[in-house]
Amino acid sequence: MMGKLLVVGSMAFDSVRTPFGEASDVLGGSATYFSTAASFFTGVELIAVVGEDFPEQHVDFLRSRGIDLEGLERRKGKTFRWKGEYSYQLNEAQTLETHLNVLETFRPHIPDQYRTPQMLFLGNIDPELQLDVLEKVERPRIVACDTMNFWIEGKREALWRTLEKVDILVINDGEARALGEDSNLVQVAKRILSRGPKNLIIKRGEYGVLMFNEKHTFGAPALPLEQVKDPTGAGDTFAGGFMGHLASTGDYSNEGLRRAIIFGSVMASFTVEEFSLDRLRHLDKRQIEDRYREFRRLTHFEDI
Numbered sequence: 693m694m695g696k697l698l699v700v701g702s703m704a705f706d707s708v709r710t711p712f713g714e715a716s717d718v719l720g721g722s723a724t725y726f727s728t729a730a731s732f733f734t735g736v737e738l739i740a741v742v743g744e745d746f747p748e749q750h751v752d753f754l755r756s757r758g759i760d761l762e763g764l765e766r767r768k769g770k771t772f773r774w775k776g777e778y779s780y781q782l783n784e785a786q787t788l789e790t791h792l793n794v795l796e797t798f799r800p801h802i803p804d805q806y807r808t809p810q811m812l813f814l815g816n817i818d819p820e821l822q823l824d825v826l827e828k829v830e831r832p833r834i835v836a837c838d839t840m841n842f843w844i845e846g847k848r849e850a851l852w853r854t855l856e857k858v859d860i861l862v863i864n865d866g867e868a869r870a871l872g873e874d875s876n877l878v879q880v881a882k883r884i885l886s887r888g889p890k891n892l893i894i895k896r897g898e899y900g901v902l903m904f905n906e907k908h909t910f911g912a913p914a915l916p917l918e919q920v921k922d923p924t925g926a927g928d929t930f931a932g933g934f935m936g937h938l939a940s941t942g943d944y945s946n947e948g949l950r951r952a953i954i955f956g957s958v959m960a961s962f963t964v965e966e967f968s969l970d971r972l973r974h975l976d977k978r979q980i981e982d983r984y985r986e987f988r989r990l991t992h993f994e995d996i
């Protein structure tokens with residue numbers, strides 16, 4: 693197994709309503725989904741903060757996945773909370789409430805043993821915190837980053853400063869359009885790639901994923917699923933599968949990135965089948981490999 697994968701991001705209580713049900717104060721957060729998905733492929737180190745109200749059983753779950761929790765801080769106050777809603781067209785969440793709580797004053801402390809990561813994922817969190825973590829570690833081989841409208845609208849300049857230093861930006865199409873200030877994704881990609889990231893991965897919900905870099909464009913569909921209950925966390929789960937797989941192979945070539953995108957898509961396809969992290973709780977390697985093969989069949993065609 694190749695080097696270590698470090699993630700900083702949010703840990704949350706989510707309240708979510710979709711046309712297929714609802715859940716209140718369930719386990720969520722960008723770091724939570726990311727690290728759980730990545731843990732199926734590689735060792736993960738986590739930096740995040742929770743409040744006094746965060747149940748030990750959630751920590752135990754992450755520990756049971758083998759995730760290194762040395763960088764998880766528990767502080768006085770309440771855990772970050774997010775409330776969102778999805779319409780029948782499940783692709784984009786509408787944020788109803790964001791309560792930063794302990795995230796508001798969080799200044800990540802990096803344990804010494806975390807300072808030389810092979811790969812770093814800057815999960816959806818304040819871009820100033822993302823930069824802070826990036827500057828406190830030795831330059832990793834690969835730095836990837838996610839964000840969302842909340843930060844694109846509220847901290848655009850800080851976000852661009854962070855993006856100057858990342859290799860791969862992973863965002864959804866709505867966010868990409870807001871950041872690139874254009875409706876055409878090819879134009880958006882050009883603009884974003886000219887300002888730092890060498891690769892841009894745009895997540896398009898049920899329509900799959902597009903990756904742009906200077907030389908290539910790659911597209912992968914999402915697996916058509918019989919049941920989608922809650923898309924929350926699909927993006928972070930995608931990123932966890934993608935980075936986890938990359939960390940396990942150490943193959944950062946264009947082909948390696950493409951294969952990792954498929955593993956990211958495989959992982960996301962599980963998360964959306966249940967609320968919160970419920971589907972990931974009873975997932976095994978064999979199911980992951982079966983779905984990887986399903987992806988190959990879905991996208992295979994013969995040339996004449």
Ligand code: AMP
Pocket residue numbers: 702703704705706719720721722725773774790816817818840842843923924925926927928929
């Ligand atoms: P996604 O993978 O894009 O669906 O991300 C969903 C997760 O992002 C949820 O579990 C939320 O707890 C978390 N989240 C939502 N808003 C924010 C925010 N402003 N900062 C950090 N995390 C957030």
